Structure formats: structure tokens, C-alpha cells
Amino acid sequence: MEVYQTTKLLLFLVLSLTGVQGNLTVFLAFIHIACSGQKWSPSDTITVNLSFTNLLLVTCRGVPQTLTAFGLKNLFNTPGCKFILFCFRTMRAASISLTFLLSISQSIIIAPASSRLAVLKKSLPRNLLCSLIWFWLLSGFTSIASILYTKAAEINATLSSFTLNLEYCFTVFPGKTVYEGTNIMVLVRDTTMIALMASASWYIVYILFKHRKQVKNICSSGHHRGVSAETRAAKAVITLVILYVIFFGIDNMIWIYTFSVPKVSTQITDTRVFFSLLYATIFPLVIILSNKKVSNSINYVMVLIKYKEAATAIVKDNKAHVSK
Incomplete structure (x- = not known):
């Protein structure tokens, strides 16, 4: 068990330090870009929101998990637990929503003039703020259960089968109906977002494939000018969506598994948390490598x-x- 605790401590410590430092670096880089007078694209606006979201996500989930692995107990009282869990759940929902929005906006940006999506290019910057506000409100609304049912962890407490044990906080649902209803709502929300962003990514791949064929023809005539910023951004979006589908797919599969067992082990919970933090940790690395x-x-x-x-x-x- 000591080997498991040591491994757990090292993994969450690396995730927390890398995730916080990476997302903070990307966020501050965009602030510097804005202060230097450079123009932001719609994708940049969504990306800076994603970096801020992932920064809070790692802080609210990774840091407490790391401190717990160090052996620290009773990190929060009940109001603190309600705040930290609501913040994490909201940031997690916002992360998937903003990744979906990023894939949709990039689809519109690279859409050819003959496409039906091309008519949305002019309205995209104008409607972007309303879209961001809508997704933030949706993320908070679907995370309200964290405020209603979360309380501070109690030593030697008797937990019902409808309790989520996070070690430092408990989320105690009042019954099976509320427990399953809340989880199904979140699962439907995540699955819908993933399906839509996967469809948008497929469209981006299709456009890039057509563009590649055109570039080959241009190269043969000697007029190729290199890879455009839109193409680099599109490839970055595809990478992020693939990572999201993999990591949060595993996260949601583990979540579905917890429905079928009366008591979830600590190892299962830790594994799910690990994969839910991986995307937020790798996200800034993808942005730094792809965004000039x-x-x-x-x-x-x-x-x-x-x-x-x-x-x-x-x-x-x-x-x-x-x-x-």
C-alpha cells in the first residue's frame, strides 16, 4: 500500500505542478499578446478562456488530491467543500464546452467560401461573447448538485451507497433517484459535447485533406508559401479533441462502472481523477507548440x-x- 501511496503522490504532484504552471504560462502569454496590441482571433479568445478554465480545474482538483496524498486530512469545512467541488465541476463542464466551441469555431474559420458554414464567418466574432456566457452559465447550472449535497469529510463516517468519497470531501445524495438523475444528466451533457466536437473535427480533417491536395498542385507550379496559421490552428484543435475524447472517454467509462458497484474503491476514484486532469495538463503543451x-x-x-x-x-x- 505504501508503494501505491507513493506512486499516487508523485503522479498527482507532477500533474498539479505541470498543469498549473503550463496553463498559467499560456494565460499570461495571451495577456502579454493583448497588451502588446496584437489582434486576437476568435480561436485565441476561446483558447485563453480554456487556459483559465484548465488552470482552475487543476487547482481545484489536482492540488487537494496531492495534499491528500501527502496525508493531510480535513482540508476544508463544509462551505469550503461546496465551493471547491462546485468550482471543479463547473470548470470540468466548461472545459468540455469550450473545447466543443473551439472545434466549431475552427470549422467555421477554415470552411471554404462555397460551404454553408462560410456565411457564419462574419457573425462569429459578434456572437462569440454570447456563446461563451451561455456555456459558462450552462456549466454552472449543471454543477449545482455540488453545492446542494457536498459536505466536509468525517472520520469513520458511515457512508451510503449514494455517496461520492473524495477523501477530503463527501457528496452525499439524498437517494437513488437524485444520484442516478444527476449522473445521467452530466453523462448526457458530456456525451453530446464529445459527439458534436468529434463531428466538427471530422469536418476539419475533411477540409484539410482537400486543402492538402490543392497544396500539392500549387507546389508543382512553384507557388507554395508554407503552412497557414489557420491550418496550424485546425491541426491543434484536432489534437485537442482526440486527447479529450481519449481521456474523458476513460473518465466517463469509469464513472459508468461506478453505477454498477455498491462501493467504489479509492483506487478506482484516483484513476478517474487522474484521467480527468490529464487533458488540462497536456492542453498548454499543445498550445505552446502549435500557436506561434x-x-x-x-x-x-x-x-x-x-x-x-x-x-x-x-x-x-x-x-x-x-x-x-
């Missing part, structure tokens, strides 16, 4: 830091020589 504006912003800041360190070292050396 983000990578350039990070490189610019790193150069400034090195320049500042070099300047500080020179000033210290000059002071040392003067003092002699």
Missing part, C-alpha cells in the same frame, strides 16, 4: 528575463569594482 503567437510571446519574455539578469549581474560587478 504564444510561443513567440513566451520566448520574448524569456529573453527579457535573461537580459534583466545579465544587466543585474553587470551592475553588481560595477559596484564591486567601485567599492574596491
Whole structure:
């Protein structure tokens, strides 16, 4: 059991540190881009919302899970548990909703002029804010059970079969109907979003395939200018959707499994939490590697830091020589 606890501690520690640092870096990079006067695309607006969402998701779920693995108990009182669980559930729902919105917006952006989606290109920036607000409200509304039924963890408490034991907090549903109804609602929401984003990604792949054939013809005539920003963004969206389907697919399969057993073991819960955090952890790496504006912003800041360190070292050396 000590080997399991040590492994659990290391895995969640790596996930928490990587997820928080990565998403914070991407979020601050977009802030720097905005302050430098560069224009944001609709995809950039959704991506910065996703980085903020994943940052909170890892903070609200990964950090408490890591502290629990360290052996810390009673991290939160009941109001604290209600807040942290509601925040996590809302961020998890927002993460899948915004990934869906990102795939849809990218489908519209790369749609050819002859496509029916092309008519939505002009209205996309105008309707984006309303779409973001709608998905945030939907995420909060479908997570309201966390406020209603969550309480602080109790030592040696007798738990019913309709209780979610997170070690540091309990979510105690009042009965089978509420327990199954809440879980089915969330499952339908997630499954619908995944199906829609998968369909949007299939359309993006189809457009990219057609574009690749056109590029081959252009290359043969010597007029190829390289990969466009829209193509790079489309490939990044496809990568994110694939990762989302894999990680949250496993997460939801484990969730479905918990319906069929009277008591869920800690190992099963930890496995589900691990996969639910993987997407939020890998997300910033995909963005940094695929988004030139983000990578350039990070490189610019790193150069400034090195320049500042070099300047500080020179000033210290000059002071040392003067003092002699």
C-alpha cells in the first residue's frame, strides 16, 4: 500500500505542478499578446478562456488530491467543500464546452467560401461573447448538485451507497433517484459535447485533406508559401479533441462502472481523477507548440528575463569594482 501511496503522490504532484504552471504560462502569454496590441482571433479568445478554465480545474482538483496524498486530512469545512467541488465541476463542464466551441469555431474559420458554414464567418466574432456566457452559465447550472449535497469529510463516517468519497470531501445524495438523475444528466451533457466536437473535427480533417491536395498542385507550379496559421490552428484543435475524447472517454467509462458497484474503491476514484486532469495538463503543451503567437510571446519574455539578469549581474560587478 505504501508503494501505491507513493506512486499516487508523485503522479498527482507532477500533474498539479505541470498543469498549473503550463496553463498559467499560456494565460499570461495571451495577456502579454493583448497588451502588446496584437489582434486576437476568435480561436485565441476561446483558447485563453480554456487556459483559465484548465488552470482552475487543476487547482481545484489536482492540488487537494496531492495534499491528500501527502496525508493531510480535513482540508476544508463544509462551505469550503461546496465551493471547491462546485468550482471543479463547473470548470470540468466548461472545459468540455469550450473545447466543443473551439472545434466549431475552427470549422467555421477554415470552411471554404462555397460551404454553408462560410456565411457564419462574419457573425462569429459578434456572437462569440454570447456563446461563451451561455456555456459558462450552462456549466454552472449543471454543477449545482455540488453545492446542494457536498459536505466536509468525517472520520469513520458511515457512508451510503449514494455517496461520492473524495477523501477530503463527501457528496452525499439524498437517494437513488437524485444520484442516478444527476449522473445521467452530466453523462448526457458530456456525451453530446464529445459527439458534436468529434463531428466538427471530422469536418476539419475533411477540409484539410482537400486543402492538402490543392497544396500539392500549387507546389508543382512553384507557388507554395508554407503552412497557414489557420491550418496550424485546425491541426491543434484536432489534437485537442482526440486527447479529450481519449481521456474523458476513460473518465466517463469509469464513472459508468461506478453505477454498477455498491462501493467504489479509492483506487478506482484516483484513476478517474487522474484521467480527468490529464487533458488540462497536456492542453498548454499543445498550445505552446502549435500557436506561434504564444510561443513567440513566451520566448520574448524569456529573453527579457535573461537580459534583466545579465544587466543585474553587470551592475553588481560595477559596484564591486567601485567599492574596491
